[in-house]
Amino acid sequence: MSSPELRKVPVSLPRTFDRPDEPWHRYVNVDLVWYVLGYTLFHPWVACIVVLCLRAQYTPWGAPEMRIAIAWAILMCAVGIFNIFSERIAYGVPREVDLSEEVIVITGGVDGLGGLLAETYGMRNANVAVLDTKKIDDEEAEEKGVLYYQCDVSDAKQVEAAVAEIVEDLGPPTILVSNAGVVRPKSILDSTAEDVEQTFRTNTLSHFTLLRAILPHMLRERRGTIVTVSSVLGRLGAANLASYCASKAALLALHDSLRAELAQNPDAQDIKTVLVTPGQMGTKMFAGLKTPSNFLAPVVSPAELAKSIMGLIERGESGEVSLPLYARYAGILGLLPVGVQALVRRWSGVDTAIEEGGLIVKTTTEKN
Structure with a gap:
């Protein structure tokens, strides 16, 4: 009897010779300690x-x-x-999680952190649906084991239609990862009303739309996990990132309000919430930015962040994921004397990083 043919999965392995050799101490940071x-x-x-x-x-x-x-x-x-x-x-008590019985919805799941989560769960034969504006061909989607729905999450009608398709194709969603986000690095004076509105539609209002569309299914199933991806900049703010920081700060209040409402609903006892507030990630969104100290403020890898998120999801627990270490204690900055706060911000370079990285988009205006 012949053995079954193995399924071939295309893999692109990193080539070490494409990256410059780093001294050993570059891999030592406060998080490792x-x-x-x-x-x-x-x-x-x-x-x-x-x-x-x-x-x-x-x-x-x-x-x-x-x-x-x-x-x-x-x-x-x-x-x-x-x-x-x-x-x-x-x-509360953790809920039981069986990936074969869960339907996972991930927004912004084509690349970056969302893409890593989607592909990892796809390889584990979980039921994964991705909402993203980018289109993925059927062959690639089949290889990854993920269903992709081309959808602009800033459009409420598109989200509602996509969720209805997911329910029909996979069943009621029980895990939601609200990860989609955009950044427009501009000063407040250079930001147009359209820029700010679109940022809030994608980064903030989409979370409300997804909750209205998916939470009723979780309540009927009496189980679920909701992952809200915010940012440490939602606690700190930063120059030339006003719309991004404000939209992420709103998610912190949304998460707390969601937890408070779920606590009052008897059908939501097994609906868990996870808040993610990462520092600078090694993704395309903030590529080119340099941290003030590789030891105290390292760049967190999407793989490390995804591992922590998946750990909470699969253990059926609520909680917070804040990486690297400084992101966990960023809220303490507001308790310090204002002079100390100013010195910390100046040393960290949080208000100059975007300009020094050459990422600012300036709007030119002509005066008569």
């Missing part, structure tokens, strides 16, 4: 193991090093238990 500490010094199990190791060496209970180790182990265990209860109070 924090990750290592989280699994060593700050891990409750490791802290307890240290106590056992000291005792195995017959260290007296009253010895200073033993007392310090015991105190540290108790502190780490207390912090770990507190975090577990805190997340349970905030987000």
